[in-house]
Amino acid sequence: MKGAWAWVLAIPPLAMALLFFVGPLVYLFWVSLHAGSQSELYGDALTVENYVAVVTDSFYLTIIRRTLGVAATILAVSLLIGYPVAYFVALQPPRRRMILLLMLLFPLMVSNVVRAYGWVAILGRRGVLNTSLRDLGLIDVPLDLLYSTEAVVVGLMTILLPYMVISIANTLAALDRRYEEAAQALGAGPVRTFLHVTLPLSTPGVASGMLLVFLLTLSAYVTITLLGGPRSKLLVSMVYDTVSAFQWPRAAALAFVLLALALLVTAVILAVLRPRRVQGAG
Amino acid sequence: MTMGTHLLGRTVRGTATVVAFVLIVVPILIVVVTAFSPLDYFEFPPRSLSLRWFVEFFRLENMRNAFTLSLELALLAATLATLLGTMGALFLARRRGWLAGLLQSLFLAPLVFPTIILGVALLLLYKTIGMPVFPGLLIAHCIIGLPYGFRTVLASAQALDPALEEAGQSLGAGPVRTLFLVTLPLIWQGVLSGWLFAFIVSFGELNAALFLTGPGLTTLPIEIFSYLQFQGSQLVIAAASTLQIALIVLMVAFIERIVGIGRLIRAR
Numbered sequence: 001m002k003g004a005w006a007w008v009l010a011i012p013p014l015a016m017a018l019l020f021f022v023g024p025l026v027y028l029f030w031v032s033l034h035a036g037s038q039s040e041l042y043g044d045a046l047t048v049e050n051y052v053a054v055v056t057d058s059f060y061l062t063i064i065r066r067t068l069g070v071a072a073t074i075l076a077v078s079l080l081i082g083y084p085v086a087y088f089v090a091l092q093p094p095r096r097r098m099i100l101l102l103m104l105l106f107p108l109m110v111s112n113v114v115r116a117y118g119w120v121a122i123l124g125r126r127g128v129l130n131t132s133l134r135d136l137g138l139i140d141v142p143l144d145l146l147y148s149t150e151a152v153v154v155g156l157m158t159i160l161l162p163y164m165v166i167s168i169a170n171t172l173a174a175l176d177r178r179y180e181e182a183a184q185a186l187g188a189g190p191v192r193t194f195l196h197v198t199l200p201l202s203t204p205g206v207a208s209g210m211l212l213v214f215l216l217t218l219s220a221y222v223t224i225t226l227l228g229g230p231r232s233k234l235l236v237s238m239v240y241d242t243v244s245a246f247q248w249p250r251a252a253a254l255a256f257v258l259l260a261l262a263l264l265v266t267a268v269i270l271a272v273l274r275p276r277r278v279q280g281a282g
Numbered sequence: 283m284t285m286g287t288h289l290l291g292r293t294v295r296g297t298a299t300v301v302a303f304v305l306i307v308v309p310i311l312i313v314v315v316t317a318f319s320p321l322d323y324f325e326f327p328p329r330s331l332s333l334r335w336f337v338e339f340f341r342l343e344n345m346r347n348a349f350t351l352s353l354e355l356a357l358l359a360a361t362l363a364t365l366l367g368t369m370g371a372l373f374l375a376r377r378r379g380w381l382a383g384l385l386q387s388l389f390l391a392p393l394v395f396p397t398i399i400l401g402v403a404l405l406l407l408y409k410t411i412g413m414p415v416f417p418g419l420l421i422a423h424c425i426i427g428l429p430y431g432f433r434t435v436l437a438s439a440q441a442l443d444p445a446l447e448e449a450g451q452s453l454g455a456g457p458v459r460t461l462f463l464v465t466l467p468l469i470w471q472g473v474l475s476g477w478l479f480a481f482i483v484s485f486g487e488l489n490a491a492l493f494l495t496g497p498g499l500t501t502l503p504i505e506i507f508s509y510l511q512f513q514g515s516q517l518v519i520a521a522a523s524t525l526q527i528a529l530i531v532l533m534v535a536f537i538e539r540i541v542g543i544g545r546l547i548r549a550r
Contacts, residue, residue, distance in 0.1 A: 005457060006373055010385070013370035013428065017388050020421050024403035031406060041409060084298035091295075107306050109530045111486030111503040114523040117510060118309025121316060121520075126324055128312060158305040165302065190288040211394070219398040222488045222507050236398050243402055243493065252406070255399045262396055 032252035041248045050253035060238065060254075064261070067235040070149060071217045071265070074157045078164045078213050079206070086168035086205070090175075097173060104162040112159055116223040119155040120146060123227070147229030155227040160216055164209035171205025172198075200278070207275040211266055218262055235261070314527060317520035324517065335521035345522055347498070348505035352485055353529075355416075355501060359423035360431075360481035366424070367431025367480075368473055372465065375439035386436075393429040397489035400425065405493040415496035422490040427480030434479065438472025439465070471541045478537050482530060502526060 032050055035043035054060045089100045107115065122128045123145040130142040145151060179201065183193040221236045228234070233241075235258050242251035319325060320332035339345050370389050374382050392400065401422065408418045446468065450460040466473070491501045500508070506522050 009369040010373040013366040013389060013432075014385065016366055016421075016424065017391075017428070020404065020407075021392060021400070021425050022388070024407040025399070027410075028399075028403040028406055041406065081298050081302050084295045085302045087291075088295035088299045103303070104306070106530070106534065107310060109482045109486065109534070110310060110527050111488065111506075111523075113488055113503045113507045113510070114313060114486075114526050115309055117506065117519060117523055118311075118313045120510065121312050121324060122309060124324075131325075158309070161302060161306060190291060194291070215394055215396060219396040219489050221398055221492060222503075226507070226510055239398060239402060240492070243405065248406060251402060255402050258396060259399055 028252045029256060031249055032256055034249045036247055036249050043249070050249050051257070053250070054253055054257050063233060063235055063238055064257070066149070066232075067218070067261070068265075070153055070156075070234060071214055073153050074160065074217055075210055075213055077153070077157050078161050079210065082161055082164035082209065083168055083206070086165045086172055089165065089169040090172035097169075101166060101169065104165050107159075108162050112220065113222050113226070115159050116155055116226045119151070119158075119227055123151055123154075146227065147231060149228065149232045151227040152224055152232055152234075156217055156220055156223050159220075159223060160213045163212040163216070167209035167212065168202060168205040171202045175201055203273045203278055204275040207269055207273040210269050210273075214265055214269070215262055218258060310527065313520050313523045316517060317524040319517055319520070322517070335517045336525075338518045339521040339525065342518065344500070345502075345505060345518065348500045348502045349522075349525065351416075351499060352502040355419055355423060356481045356484040359420055359427050359484045360477050362420070362424045363427030363480040364431035364435075364473060364477040367428050367433075367476055368435045370428075370432050371435035371439050372461070375436060375442070376444065389432045390429045392425050393433075397426060397487075398492075401490035401493040404490065408494070415494065415499045419491060419494050419499075419501070422494055423484040423487060426487060426490060427484055430479035430483060431473075431476035434472045434476035435469060436472075438469040442468055475537065475541050478533055482533055485529065486526065 031042045033046055033048065035045040035047050035049065037043035089097055089104075092100060120127070124130070125142040125144070125146070127145075129145060130139070133139045134142070175198070179197050180193050183197045184190075188196065219236060221240055224232070224234050224237060228237075235254070239251060239254045239258060242254055315327060316324060317335055318331040318333070319328040320330050320334060321328065339349075367389070370385070374386055374389075404418065404422050407413070442465070447460055447464055450464040451457070455463060486503055487501070488503050488507065491504050492507075495501055495504050502522060503526070506519055506526075509516065509519050509522075
């Protein structure tokens with residue numbers, strides 16, 4: 001589509017994105033720079049006090065630390081389980097690989113609230129795990145498995161694991177097998193070939209898998225609430241609670257702290273893994 | 283000996299795959315099986331099967347309304363998102379340069395942007411301008427679906443041989459006729475898979491809807507969430523969840539029939 005009239009095509013999506021995506025974010029940032037107000041959405045005075053409060057208050061700092069801790073654990077475990085699974089998937093013949101990828105893709109289409117409910121049904125006091133253990137005579141009183149940080153980690157990790165597997169499997173499947181053959185022909189054993197050839201060449205998939213899992217962890221309010229309960233709140237729960245309390249400037253600041261965290265960790269993952277290096281750009 | 287035949291590597295890969303599939307699939311399976319339980323309380327595996335919780339689901343007005351609202355919302359949001367995405371993709375398909383790159387990033391951004399922040403930002407805007415609930419939700423889901431409509435159409439449009447469009451034009455068709463008689467018939471599979479993806483995403487969406495639903499106007503995922511949060515784990519939730527899953531199964535079967543399942547993987 002060329003020519004000046006082609007801009008007619010561009011205007012509606014552009015207007016939509018500017019009015020209801022970029023615009024509201026700019027407005028939210030503007031509100032985060034204001035004092036709170038009892039009667040209005042936000043007060044008149046310009047201030048950075050909301051940000052100062054978030055990054056100095058020990059309560060918020062505990063929550064931020066817990067958020068990073070949970071996210072790091074989820075990333076580590078999903079990478080540890082996801083990489084070998086992706087390798088397994090990538091080594092299958094095309095038809096079977098497709099079926100496995102579909103089996104991984106399908107759960108991602110099911111609403112996260114349904115998948116979190118599945119974990120509630122497993123971990124609850126009258127859930128599958130407790131009833132099975134009781135029927136086997138291993139416990140007398142049900143274990144409190146739900147409403148803990150561990151439950152959040154297990155639930156979220158498994159909910160997001162398919163993203164990690166699919167990202168890495170797609171990179172591994174597209175990888176030119178001759179690199180590995182060359183390494184082996186030059187005398188490298190399977191472990192060395194993996195560590196020095198396969199693993200570095202798969203960093204684009206690893207990086208995109210990690211980014212997806214991390215960014216979705218930050219936003220997963222419903223899963224965190226259902227599995228973590230009131231004692232395992234993360235940063236996103238603070239955003240929600242503050243909005244519910246109508247403290248708009250504070251909520252806006254918390255949202256941008258969350259966004260800053262997302263950008264920071266994204267930058268770290270990209271700097272460490274340098275996925276573009278593999279694609280021959282830098 | 284390649285990595286593929288190395289015994290240790292094979293054992294690790296095989297074990298991890300079994301563990302991963304169990305962890306991913308079992309929670310979903312438990313929900314579906316529980317939905318057919320004849321009892322008032324949770325029992326797994328159930329001793330017999332019944333449809334009473336599905337009957338209960340359609341008897342509860344708020345559940346029924348949430349299901350209908352989610353369906354309407356997903357249909358409209360997917361259509362709007364695909365329409366806008368297709369426009370953006372056709373505009374950008376053959377363009378290079380920083381402006382094209384910027385626009386492409388803008389249309390794809392909602393894919394990775396934390397939707398919870400988008401939800402907060404839109405709620406604040408809606409409160410300021412007094413937006414009613416349904417159009418507000420529709421716009422939010424349209425923004426969230428936009429990257430799906432955009433990306434699949436962009437891939438199809440870029441794979442298109444430009445000579446075909448040029449042929450149309452040199453035979454005297456204007457740009458609009460070329461669009462409808464040449465380009466769209468050639469990329470309709472991309473358009474349709476984009477629409478289906480946007481539908482599925484909207485139908486299960488939680489983070490924006492969490493803020494934007496109102497009293498009496500709730501989507502199915504949010505209704506399930508508030509039931510779980512405030513009324514405990516009643517089995518009607520399992521039935522609601524199973525209906526959510528059933529609709530997704532229907533959509534996937536539809537994709538398979540119309541465009542072939544392979545597209546789904548590539549579209550991701």
